[in-house]
Amino acid sequence: MKFxxxxxxxxxxxxxxxxxxxxxxxxxxxxxxxxxPEMVDSVCVELQKLKAQILSENQEKK
Incomplete structure (x- = not known):
């Protein structure tokens, strides 16, 4: 078991x-x-890029 x-x-x-x-x-x-606090904006940008990548990959699988 893993979690x-x-x-x-x-x-x-x-x-x-x-x-x-x-x-x-x-x-x-x-x-x-x-x-x-100085890192928050760049972390949010990177998370948005990853989200877009995941959504794109999921769309391609359909």
Whole structure:
């Protein structure tokens, strides 16, 4: 059994995104990234690009 939990929270003036992975064989691992206020706009742009790519790929599969 495998599952991933994602937590997004504010820590000080940063956005912290923590990904916790659980795997029966490998145990638990955790990764965290911090997004500063200066990074928010560029992160949003990249997320929009990824969203467009995913929607395009899904459309091609139909």
């Amino acid at each position: 991933t939990q994602l937590e997004i929270r504010v820590v000080g003036n940063e956005i912290a995104i923590t990904q916790e992975n659980f795997d029966e064989d490998m145990g638990v691992s955790e990764d965290e990234i911090r997004i500063t």
